[in-house]
Amino acid sequence: MTDPFELLGVERRFSLDRAALEQRHRDLSRTLHPDRYVQSPAGERRMALERAVAVNEAFRALRDPLSRAEALLSAHGLAVGDADRPSQSLLMEVMELRESLDEARRSPDKVAALLAQVRARSGSEEALLASVFDDQPAPGPDALGRARDALVRLKYFRRFEEEADAALDS
Amino acid sequence: MAYSEKVIEHAENPRNVGTLDKEDPNVGTGLVGAPACGDVMRLQIKVSDAGVIEDAKFKTFGCGSAIASSSLATEWLKGRTLDEASEIRNTDIVKELNLPPVKIHCSVLAEDAIKSAIEDFRKKQSAKRGA
The missing domain is CATH 1.10.287.110 (DnaJ domain)
Structure with a gap:
């Protein structure tokens, strides 16, 4: 594109x-x-x-902030692909969140609380992305690497938010 | 996109869903994920003293193909030695489940999960011997 x-x-x-x-x-x-x-x-x-x-x-x-971040990274020749492997700490966090969501599925209050928690996490990733792309004229490789990691986290949190929204709708 | 019958069968009736005690020295845990689709997959093996996988469990949050790939992997792992287990290739999973090209990465994820579960187990064993 x-x-x-x-x-x-x-x-x-x-x-x-x-x-x-x-x-x-x-x-x-x-x-x-x-x-x-x-x-x-x-x-x-x-x-x-x-x-x-x-x-x-x-x-x-x-x-959408997520695809906006993708577009910014891609302007610097970076992308998150199928072959990329997230950090163990992120995977542990996500696994725990998804399991908690499964257990909370029948209680809307608990789902809403988890959703609020993850939205706050997404908010900090978006703040990080803004600091990389907006606060400096030309982000260096380190900053771009941080932005890429933030995008990976954001993708996982987004998936969680979609699942939690669906659980609240059903 | 249409899923193959085998994928649907595994996704609707996944085998060996669950958790093994990850602190158990005979249990190896592999935790992997594909950020492009936000999938996360945990695969665990319990290895007997004779080096045979006696139990395997998985938990996958992801698409039907990712669930089916890990479900199939746990079925194949049981009864194998570690060396036999590490011979499982993602292409075997693709063939068995008739995965379309866009879903091949799901089978790669399952192969990665097997490898990291074996690696985790071996690391624990060498730590035990070293202690």
């Missing part, structure tokens, strides 16, 4: 103004709307449509 920051014309940062991002997406979508290309040659029409799809994709990527 093309760099979503570039495509939407927003600053390459982790913390961003959600309202401004939405406004930018709306403006671009309006410019690229098929209605405006009714009279245009087929090639131009197709290009506008392709661009509109890419703009939507970029908007979705930046809207």
